[in-house]
Amino acid sequence: MSAVYELQCPSCNKASQYNFSDYLLLCPFCSATFKFNVDGGQKELFGDHYIVPNLLDAGTVKELALEWLRRIHHKPGTVDKEFFVVDVQGFSVPVWIISVEGHTAWKGLVRKQNRQVASHTSNDYLTESGQFRRSYRWAVLARSNICETWGLTRLHEPTEPIHVEWDGFPFDSTFSRGRLMDEEQKSAYEARHYFEFKYANGLPILGIQVEEEEGLRRARNHVELYHYKLACLNADYLIDYRTELEVAGIQLIHVPIWKIGYLYRPRSLVRHFYRPKEKRLILDGYGKGILMGELALVYHDKIMINAYVTGFASFIFFLFGISWHPAFLLVALFSLGVSGISIFTSLRKKAERDEEELKKLSASIGSMGGSHANANATGYGRAS
Ligand SMILES: [Zn+2]
Incomplete structure (x- = not known):
């Protein structure tokens, strides 16, 4: 092709x-x-093609990543000995930026406060309604494979308790996230120039693969879904809901993104039970903020380590029990129990996480299928 x-x-x-x-x-x-x-x-x-300048090089990016790890680690002094940056890559990534305002009206049933017993009779609920309006510069990746640049698949981190099922994100709040220094620095959007290769400062410029109309259609889908979930937060049962979108404009912006891979090799006892796996960070090459960070030791890992340690202890107590005093057999049994529970908890957490991933995957596949089917149905620029 x-x-x-x-x-x-x-x-x-x-x-x-x-x-x-x-x-x-x-x-x-x-x-x-x-x-x-x-x-x-x-x-x-x-004409509407811009670029946000890249201000970083690989050396600075590595230092910023270590600084971030020092900030979140409970013993900052050990970071330089235990964390290793193994991969640093930068790209200038094209995104479609759609200026859109969403106006949502909703109606739903809200449970009365003093009726905690769920009898589900009509007396327990009040009908309420409301509306809200929000405007965004909504960003949609202009690359055909959203998994190509790790971490750009779920950049949106809303402040509301909402599970994000879309890959687009509000540009301004995302590209100001994690910014520590230079509070007076212009926003990434304000700092954009008309597109010229020189502003990438050495980063490879990725080509534009997604058409304008698709970018627009996806932005509308994302904002509608987001507003639906916002509306759901207002009621126990959402009955009616309507979002009208007004698109004010669309432009293309190349933004500097750095991908960092790092390994955690603890120097403590934990290292005997922990196999390092590469974790990743995504850094904004203009504002220097960490846009997304994977932590090294997750809950699952810690519980697994606990399982190994107690499993090993139960074996030792078992040896004591058969060679010295039968009371140790009881201790061995107890340790084995703790170990078993740890493994069970850990596997259950993992299963939940896998299921979550699967849901995300099927959601993205579903929306891909949908956008193909509607490829020619939605005209660009048509409001609501
Ligand atoms: Zn030319």
């Missing part, structure tokens, strides 16, 4: 090689962005 052809830039007329599987083409000489119609041969310049 990916075919490379030579083409003249419609802006500077210089010839260069272009990959026609990309939706928009970027001239390596003058940074012009244009569409090329393969059938008709027409070229059309695309």
Whole structure:
């Protein structure tokens, strides 16, 4: 599918090689962005293309990652000896930014406060209604495989207790997250320039694979779903719900993203029971904030370590019991019990997590199928 052809830039007329599987083409000489119609041969310049400058290099990124680990670790002094950055990669990633306002009205049943017993009679509930309005610069990744750049699949972290099932995110609140220094620094959106290769400061520029209309459609889907879940928080039973979206504009922005892989190798006893697995961080190359961070030792790991330790102890007590005094057999039995419970808890947590992952996966596959089916149904720019 990916075919490379030579083409003249419609802006500077210089010839260069272009990959026609990309939706928009970027001239390596003058940074012009244009569409090329393969059938008709027409070229059309695309004006609304911006780039947020990358301000970091691999060395600084590594130092920032270690600094973050020092901040969250209970013994900051040991970070340099126990944490190892094994992978640092930067990209300038294209995202569609859709300026959209969502207006939602809802109606639902709310349980009366003093009726805790769930008898489900009509007397226990009041009908309530309300509305809310929010505006966003909603970001949708302009790459066809959202898993390609690890961690960009679930960047949205709403303040409300909501399970996010979409890959888009509100640009401004996300790209100010985890920012520690330079509070007066301009927001990433304000700091954008008209697209020029030089602002990537050495980062590879990823091509634009998702069409404008798809970006727009996905943003509408995400905001609608988000608002539905917000509405659900207001009532015990949501009866009616309606969201109207007003799209004010769409633009394309290349944003600098750094991916960091690190390993945790504890120096304490824990290391004998813990197999290091690479964990990842995603860092904003402009604001220097950690956009997403995976912690090294998770609950599951700690419980597994507990299981190993108590399992080993029960074996030792068992040896004591048969060679010295039968009372140790009881202790061995107790340790074995604790070990068993730990393994059970750990496996159950893991199963819950796997199920969660599976749900996310099927949700994203489902929405992919849906967007194919509707590929030509939704016109871009049509409000509500
Ligand atoms: Zn050019």
